[in-house]
Structures are given as structure tokens and as C-alpha cells.
Amino acid sequence: MTSETLLEIRSLTVKYRTRVREVKALDGVNLQVATGEIVALVGESACGKSTLGLSIIGLLPQPPAVVESGEILFAGRDLLRLRESQIAAFRGTRISMIFQEPMSSLDPVYRVGDLIAEAIDVREKRKVTRPFGPFEMTNPAYKDGRDGGFKRVFGVRNPRSNRKRAYSAEVVEALRKVQIADPAKTQEKYPHELSGGMAQRVMIAQALIEGPSLLIADEPTSALDVTTQAEVLNLMRSLRDEIGASIIFITHDLAVAAQIADRVAVMYAGDIVELANVGDLFRQPQHPYTEGLINSFPRQFKDEGGLEAIPGEVPDYHTQIVGCKFNPRCRYALDRCRVAQPDLIEVRPSQKAACFLRYPE
């Protein structure tokens, strides 16, 4: 990596603990994300992708989730050591997240403009500094306020000082940035009037207006049809180029990962099994699981006589597998694979895999 590291995850282990059983969702995951980089997390359902995303932003449902060990270093601070109020101060302005279902991620009672204004509000409030006791030093830009200051009535912000009007120009600009055709009209709409693609754009606008340096996108395109998907992916790439934020892109779809990512981390049963630049990964997959994923994927102009499925299925979390977790499904499995677990080692520069087949002799 040439540019500096923004996020570093070190041997993160997360378990879901219920009264009857305990399952390991993440098993010592290591991952680095550089500034301005797009990393795709790819894997089948329930391989720990979303758990990883949620633990970075501190939104793991605890309980049942328990972070057993590890560190998440973001801009030099370990997010796991922070108190809830401290990590809440990171959300939105430093780390943002967008979700899979764009429709249900927008509060149905507010108009689009209000939803964006709400995000601006978080950002503006964070600029407020409170140096001493009862005195409140307010950021001048926020205070005199684009609508002539927020008058307080009995200590409550005067609802008639219409902040939507105050932020209107910025809201329109944000909507234009995510390539919404008619921003002035769209900001007056309710979420249910939007199409899936539009709603996802609004979510992206909401997440990016706070100016985060890391965006976690949890399957943001899975609910969209293919053409809209491509548009949203292009949009995200161009926004990344524009504002230089890093993106962790969670998806189960290799094609999507190929379109958007700089690097891809393939996850299997709570482990990263392969981590490589996107080109290398597709040209020369090093882990049998990655190979299986690629082979099970339809390709144009290449008649291979049908698609290959990976035999077997993702292991049930309660069954403990000894050795490499992929070994029951692996066609190359060695004796060694059934005994010990391989580490993620560098196979070639910029390509790592966790497989004994790739171990130097």
C-alpha cells in the first residue's frame, strides 16, 4: 500500500452468545484499508461480512454479540476501547454506513429534504464546541444560521425557524451530487414515492453529506435491478474519487465486487480466506473457495458447459470443524487441512490466501 492506512483491524474475534450456545461470527480477522481505497468483502450469507461492518461502526447488537478480542484502529484510535458516547461521535461525520434496503432505511414520515437536513444537522452540531460550564461557544456558521439564528423559545428550538429552508441550497447540491435528476422536486417527496435506485441515492447523499472518511456499504445494491445497480456503483466510485473517502463494500455478488472494488477480501465462515487486488483475484484465484465462487459465476462468451456449484454448504456455526474450515467442501483438501488451520500468508505481492496449497514447501 502506497497511501496511508485509515483503518486497521487486528485479529478481531466476535461471538454471538445466547443462553444455549455460542457461535463465532468472526475468527481473528485482519484487514487494512487505505485512505481512498474501496475494499469489497465478498462471501456467502452468514460468513461474517455484516458483523465485520457493524463492529467497525459500533452497532453490533450487544448482547448477543460479544467482542472477544482484537483491535479496530481508526485514525490511530482503537474503536473497541471507546465508550458508546465517544464512538457515537465518530458515526456520521467520520464513519458512515448505508444499508441494504434503501426503502426501509428512510423514515417514511419525513420528506427527502428533511432527511438530508437531518444529516447536515449532525455535522453542524459537531462543530459546536463547549469549552466551559454553562457557556456555550457556538460555531458562528451554525449560529447565525442561514435562517437568522435559531431562536429559542422556552429553551426549545423554535420550530418555525425552518431549518430546511436554511439548508435548502446544500440539500439540493447534495442530491445533485448523487445524480438525482430533479433535486428541487425530489426533496419535497416522501420516501415511498422514490424508486429503489433513487432511495439508495438519497441514502448515499445522506451518508456522504457529513463528510465521512470511511463509508461502510452493506449490500447497498442487492435490492436493485442490474442496470440501476451499475449506475449506483459508478456513482459510488466517482464520489470516492471526488471526496477521497474509503469504502468498505459488503456484497455477496462477485460481479459487483469486480466492478467497484480496488481490493477484494473473500470471507468464509468468519475468516478472510483470500485478500487480493481485484485483477489478481479474478485472474489467478489462490484459494479453492475463491476459485469455486468464480467458477459458479456465469461468464459471457465462454462456453464451459454449465456452471459449477461448490459442493456442500456453509458450515453450520454450531458444528466445530477441525482444521481449515473449508476442507469438507474442498476438492484439493490435503491431510494437513483436516488437522490445522492455515494462516493468511502472502502468496504473491498484493495477494494473500489462507491455504496450505499455497504454503511454500
Add this chain to the structure above:
Amino acid sequence: MASKKFLFIFDRQESLVTLSILRSSVVTTAGLVVVIGFLVTSLVLWLTNDAILPYNPSAITSAVLQPPSLAHIFGTDSLGRDVFSRVLAAAPIDARVPIAVLSIAVSLGVLTGTVAGYFGGWIEEVIMRVTDIFLAFPGIVLALAIAAALGPNINNSILALTPVWWPFYTRLVRGETLSVKSQQYVEASRASGHKSRYIAIHHIIPNILPITLVYATLDFGTVIIVFSVLSFVGVGAQPPTPEWGLMTLNEAQYLTSAPWLPLIPAFVILLVAVGFSLLGDGLRDALDPKVRSLFG
């Protein structure tokens, strides 16, 4: 954030939208007319202290049990009092009790219900067990007991009726909060950096408020009726006071000889209760974003 807007009363544009939706349906308009008529009459009579009534509602005369005529539109009762004046004079009292009871019950219910549903844990346990205690008594018995203990007057009736109503709102609001809380937009709001209190105020409450308000309008008539029962038993409004329930029940013995005496106040109660129900129904539509977007 910008949108206190949805609380349709604060914003001119949004309240116009609400009004145009309400007026688009004939039955809702009828309900709206009844409710506004009732509230305006009450307010005017309260402000003028009954000075504009044709007769003194408490003046006893010798012209007893007169049938409706031009001089006495609704006739006179067994003590020769003008029924029309008495029906009107009762409006401020019959508005005051349900408005007070329901505002307290709804505020308390929204507050405790949201806290219980959103924060959960021991605080939820405490709040819900307290509502269980209140719900364990039959409503009317509880109200009678409190009213009897406090002494018969209208303010005490309010104090007696509120404990009967608030636990229902707490339960309703808690249930709604639980379902709103699991929505993705709550998670999204948290991810964009908002704190629990902000989310409770800006996402949970606006989403549960419409159904709560609809419930409150539907309850309006019931509160009047239960208040009337308190008056009838003698622990609510006291006899010379004009009050619809009291008038209906006291004059019930004249049902065959002078049927207008019990029927007119009974009909007025019915009218107001139905008016509020119709308005509540319309309000539910008007507060639904899907309907709102059709009206601009």
C-alpha cells in the same frame, strides 16, 4: 432537525395539507364541523361566562315540562329550566373533562410508553408492571373509588378518570415503539450519528403519534360517557350543574311523558362522540404519508 414539520400544527404548508385531506371526505368534514362547532361553542360560553344564553340555565321557573316551542326550543325540564340553555351551558364542562383527561393520559402514555419500548430493560419492567396494577382494577370502579375519595367535583373527576386511561396509552405506545424500533431507519439514524434521545424524539414519536391521536379522538366520546356515569352516581358533577350525562340520567323517568328531556342531551353526547370518531378516522388518513403525498 428541520422536521418538526410533520407535527402538522407547526408548519403552515403542512397544516394546509392536513386540512385539505380532511375536507376531501364528506364524513370527515361532517366530523370536523361537529368537533369545531363543539369546541368553539364551549370556548365562547366559557369566555362569556354563559352571558349569551337565552335563559339562565339554573333559573327555576313555574313553567315546568313545557314541550319544545319557539320560546323554549328544547322545552323546559321538571324544574322549569330552559333545556336549550342548559344543553349549551354544559358544553364547556363536557369539553373540559375529556380534553384534560386525554391530554394528560396521552402525554403520560407517550412518555412512559416510548421510554419503556425504546430503552427496555428494568425501566420497561417497572413501567409495565405499574400499568398492570392500574389495569387490574375495572376502569369504572377505579374511577368511582378515586372520585369518592377526593370528593365530588369536576376537577376531581378529571383526576379520577386519568388513571383509568393512561395505562392503555402506555401499552399502545410501547407496542408501537417496539415495532418502529426494529425498522431499518432507526438503525440508519444511529449509523449517521444520532443519539438515542434524538432518535426517540425525531423518529419514534412522529411514527407512533398518528395512531395515538386517532385513539385519543376515538376515546373522546367514551370519556364523556364515563364522566356522566360518575355524575349520575353522585361523585362527578353535582345536580344544579348542567352536564349532559347528568341531564340524561336524571330526566330518564320522563322518557314516556316528556321524551325530549332525556333524549336531547343523550343525542348531543352521541353527536359529539360520533363527530370525534369520524374526525379520528379522517386524521388517520391525513397523517399517512402515502395519502399526504397525493395532496402535495
